[in-house]
Amino acid sequence: xxxxxxxxxxxxxxxxxxxxxxxxxxxxxxxxxxxxxxxxxxxxxxxxxxxxxxxxxxxxxxxxxxxxxxxxxxxxxxxxxxxxxxxxxxxxxxxxxxxxxxxxxxxxxxxxxxxxxxxxxxxxxxxxxx
Amino acid sequence: xxxxxxxxxxxxxxxxxxxxxxxxxxxxxxxxxxxxxxxxxxxxxxxxxxxxxxxxxxxxxxxxxxxxxxxxxxxxxxxxxxxxxxxxxxxxxxxxxxxxxxxxxxxxxxxxxxxxxxxxxxxxxxxxxx
Amino acid sequence: xxxxxxxxxxxxxxxxxxxxxxxxxxxxxxxxxxxxxxxxxxxxxxxxxxxxxxxxxxxxxxxxxxxxxxxxxxxxxxxxxxxxxxxxxxxxxxxxxxxxxxxxxxxxxxxxxxxxxxxxxxxxxxxxxx
Numbered sequence: 290x291x292x293x294x295x296x297x298x299x300x301x302x303x304x305x306x307x308x309x310x311x312x313x314x315x316x317x318x319x320x321x322x323x324x325x326x327x328x329x330x331x332x333x334x335x336x337x338x339x340x341x342x343x344x345x346x347x348x349x350x351x352x353x354x355x356x357x358x359x360x361x362x363x364x365x366x367x368x369x370x371x372x373x374x375x376x377x378x379x380x381x382x383x384x385x386x387x388x389x390x391x392x393x394x395x396x397x398x399x400x401x402x403x404x405x406x407x408x409x410x411x412x413x414x415x416x417x418x419x
Numbered sequence: 420x421x422x423x424x425x426x427x428x429x430x431x432x433x434x435x436x437x438x439x440x441x442x443x444x445x446x447x448x449x450x451x452x453x454x455x456x457x458x459x460x461x462x463x464x465x466x467x468x469x470x471x472x473x474x475x476x477x478x479x480x481x482x483x484x485x486x487x488x489x490x491x492x493x494x495x496x497x498x499x500x501x502x503x504x505x506x507x508x509x510x511x512x513x514x515x516x517x518x519x520x521x522x523x524x525x526x527x528x529x530x531x532x533x534x535x536x537x538x539x540x541x542x543x544x545x546x547x548x549x
Numbered sequence: 550x551x552x553x554x555x556x557x558x559x560x561x562x563x564x565x566x567x568x569x570x571x572x573x574x575x576x577x578x579x580x581x582x583x584x585x586x587x588x589x590x591x592x593x594x595x596x597x598x599x600x601x602x603x604x605x606x607x608x609x610x611x612x613x614x615x616x617x618x619x620x621x622x623x624x625x626x627x628x629x630x631x632x633x634x635x636x637x638x639x640x641x642x643x644x645x646x647x648x649x650x651x652x653x654x655x656x657x658x659x660x661x662x663x664x665x666x667x668x669x670x671x672x673x674x675x676x677x678x679x
Contacts, residue, residue: 318679320545321545321547321679322452322454322545322547322582324582324643324644324645326643326644326645326652327654328652328653328654328655328657329654329656329657330596330597330598330604330654330656330657335506335509335510336460336506336510336511337460337502337505337506338460338502341494341495341496343492343493343494343495343499344460344494344499344502346493346494347492347493347494347499347502347503348499348502348503348506350492351485351486351499351503352503355485355611355615356611362603362607362610363603363606363607364601364603364604364606364607365601365603366601369603369604369607369608369611372597372598372604372607372608373607373608373611373612375597376595376596376597376608376638377507377637377638378506378507378509379509379595379638379639379642380595380596380657381596381642381643381644382509382511382643383454383456383511383512383513383584383643384454384456384511385454385456385543385545386545387543392456392458392543393458394457394458394459394460394541395458396459396460397458397459397460397510411654413645413647413652415580415581415582415645415646415679416679417547417581417582417677417678417679418547418679419448419451419545419546419547419548450675451675451677452582452584452675452677465636465639465640466590466635466636466640466641467590467632467635467636468590468632471624471625471626473622473623473624473625473629474590474624474629474632476623476624477622477623477624477629477632477633478629478632478633478636480622481615481616481629481633482633485615507637508636508637508639509639512639512641513584513586513641513642513643514584514586514641515584515586515673515675516675517673517675522586522588522673523588524587524588524589524590524671525588526589526590527588527589527590527640547677548677549578549581549675549676549677549678
């Protein structure tokens, strides 16, 4: 099952918790695990707090310090910052499935992290019974 | 299966290799994979060396540079450093299960990484045969 | 199934996409997921672009800033930089398996990230149907 994500800025964190929950429900897996995978090299997946939108802003601000848009990078497309952030956060995510839903703590949601948009992106969700 | 972890400091790396091994044994899965998931947005999971406790100290020291406790962060709870570290290390971990145990290299153990304790925390372990 | 990787430098990113594809094919799993796990505490796994080798160089250059080879680290082996990089990128990777192959986007390949070579290393691949 594939989730389509449309980013509207170069750098943007998008809550895809609802889409992932729908994909897990459609898989019919009640108990097991699921793997979410971004099919891109400049966009990652993460889990973090959604209650306060400032958490996303602080995360993006710090990532910009850890992987700045530095013109001295060699990669000619000028988006090495996005590639580096993607390796730091990771392209895929494994979650437990319980009661037909992705298991998440009280404050956790699932984030698609766009680092080189705006673009149309794809996240694949695959569930396995266990 | 849920592992309860009690941290005693704000920032602390706790070896949960024994608890994870017990959870995998209780699952009855002999060969397959397991997913470990922290249910929190300010605590992560990692795998690293346990033989020398200085490895943990160096990791925590460097993470404090990569995500400092900076008062200029927007998130009003003042724990943005913990949220950022959690996204950098990741909330979940996938491991191979072999012979009824989580497969680990000679120097590897499983770490619960507390970034905003002390607190009671939960790690869920789910195994799948394969 | 185990993939043997031989690194030739202290720090080196090695494309193991072909070896992982062979391991997944040999597993006989057509649809499901796979977990790749480095059995080491100074070598990680990642997914990123292989078309331009400069992406690897930029990633390694930035990681050297994020975890420098700092003589003030406590760990006496002098390779704390490698341990820290391993926790930042992660020791394991979950991918979707589709059509008997690891699912990868157009620009994605699988990287073994050596941070303390040269050495002989092992990556275990385990697939699960789903």
